Amino acid sequence: MTRLSDLFDVRLVQTRVTDTNRRAILDALDDVDAEYAVVDEASELNTTLVQIPVPDGAEEPLLDYLTDAGLPDDAFTLVTDTTARREVNQQLAERFVEGPSGAFGISHPEIRERALDLQPNRPTYIALAALSAIVAVSGLLLDSAIVIVGAMVIAPFAGSSLSASVGAVIDDREMLVESVNSQLLGLGVGFLGALAVTFAVKQTSFVPSGIAITRSEQVGLFLTPNLLALTIALCAGAAGALALATDLPVSIAGVAIAAAIVPSVATAAIGVVWGDVLITLGAVVLLAMNIVFINLAAYVGLVGLGYRSSLVTDTWTDVGFSLRTGAYAVLVLLFVVVVVATSLATAQYIVFEHQVKQDVETVVATSQYDELELVSVQAEYNDVNVFDRAESVTVTVTQSSGTDYPFLAETLERRISQTTGHDVSVSVRFMEYQTANQETQASESDLHSSALRSGAGSLGAFGAFARPLSAR
Structure with missing residues (x-):
């Protein structure tokens, strides 16, 4: 008696061939040692139905192979999921199933299908993008981390972010372009939704218009690119690629991807409504950094799992004077510019932030500040004085005595300005206990x-x- 555990999942390809091309099709199948069954149809069409069991993922490459052998493009063909009592010829899998060269990872058709399944239909995608950004704005203005986490959970950006990397490694240009378009659409819709809600909240005085928005702890977390934010983006992209390629749940990686995207969109909208250019600029740079490095990390992760894309090779081979080639060149150039600009801005800020923290730690560690304990250091986005505005540094310390330190901010300002070469404005917040x-x-x-x-x-x-x- 055959048990379910003894059955193997296969795909059954059934195609109709005519008497004129029957011999060529069967010879082509024999050349690859394929197993097949031939069923003569009881009709006046002079046709034969050829049934070919193949491994999952081999159906499309096999049909392309048969088309080259003489099967018409419009031949009647059916592909169904079924089971077999033994594995089909593994030579078919080695020849026709595209996938990673290593021991891990699912086939190209499977990973493509999984990436597409992560993306909801267009109306749902647009609605979720707007709603997640709106919830993120509420969380930022309420200074509530729990609400921001809720925005990450409903965000739909996991599929659109990972699909670009999948399209690149399986040489699916259409999927790659669609992913980029979806990301831009989702970000645009989310930003407009966040902008509208922020404007409405401010105009109706649910949030005082004169509030120091940068003093909000949650808003302050998404003002500038930093090393930890870069780490989140890299880990989110790599985790998404690993989950996608190994048939594991992608939901947790999706939340991490949303954590790197949604709050930055909401922060940029808040900066626009409050008229603070530096908040908007810092959030936009942080958003660009996260998107770029999520996509790069996912691509590198898939390559590390053994996937090898012929996208670059094929594009180089097909180079010629055509509209398509020109469009590809422009897209590649724009992507390179964004990557370089984002990387330089991120590296510049990380160096600035590191130096600021090092200077603050050095000053607070001196004997005259023994009663103080450093809690946090927050540096505003380094605009290289483009807007002729001093960089803002906020230092939070705790003290266990009533001693006054009236010159601490001035001491820190002199030290930071000297070591970084930038004009800074230092604010010190004391917390007593x-x-x-x-x-x-x-x-x-x-x-x-x-x-x-x-x-x-x-x-x-x-x-x-x-x-x-x-x-x-």
């Missing part, structure tokens, strides 16, 4: 008892009962 432990409680108790024994006056008694700000 109290610490209580057994030692402090014992000290307070002894002090209290001593004060009572010595008959301290009302002022002394108040001092005895006051809890110290620090206990070390």
Whole structure:
């Protein structure tokens, strides 16, 4: 008795051949050691139905091979999924199934189908792109990380982002172009949706128009490109490629991809409505960096899994004076320009940010600031003084005493300006805290008892009962 575990999934190709080309088709199948069955049709058409079981992914290459052997392009052909009691000839898989050269990865047709399945239909894609950006704006203005995560979950950008890399490695130009168009469309719709909602919220005073938007913690996370944001983009693209090529769930990688895209779109819209050029510019550069490196990481990931694309070779071979070649050249040139410009801007800011953090850490570590602990350093996007505006640096520190440090911001400004060569504006935010432990409680108790024994006056008694700000 045959068990289900003994059955193998195959594709059954059935094509109708005429008496004139029957011999050529069968000879072509014999040349590749294909197994097939011939069924004479009971009709006056003088035709034969040839049934060929093939491995999954080999059906289209096999039909192309048979077309070269004499099968008409308009020949009646059916391809169905079925099962067999044994594997079909693996020579067919080696010859006709395109896929990675390594041990991992699914075939070209399968990975193409998986990438296309990730993309919803166009109306749904547009709606989800707008809704995710709107939710992201709400999360940023509410300063709520949970709401921003919700925007990432409903974002539809995983399929459109990964399809470009898949199209490149399987030499599917149509898929590559469609992916680029989908990404641009989704970003445009998302930005317009975020812009409309931000404008409406500001005009109706749900959010005060005079609010210092850059002081929002969540908005501040998406103002500028940085090394951690670059890491997220690279890991998201690589994880998406790995999940896509190995038939694993892509949902988690999709959230990571959305995390690198959606909040930046919303931040750019907020910058436009608030009229802050640097917020908009920083968010746009961060968005461009994320998109470029997500696509590059996904492409490199697929190549690392063994996929080899003939896209570059075929394009070079087909070089000629034609409209299509010119269009490809323009697209490649634009992509290279975007990659170079984004990489330079990202590298420039990362160097600036690293130097700023190093300078702040050096200053705060000196003995005169022993009471301070560094919490965070936030540097605004480095515009190289294009807008004749000082770079903004915000430093947050905690202190456990009431000591004033009136010259800390000035000291940091001089140090950073000297080492980076840029004019900077430094803001320092102090956060005070109290610490209580057994030692402090014992000290307070002894002090209290001593004060009572010595008959301290009302002022002394108040001092005895006051809890110290620090206990070390």
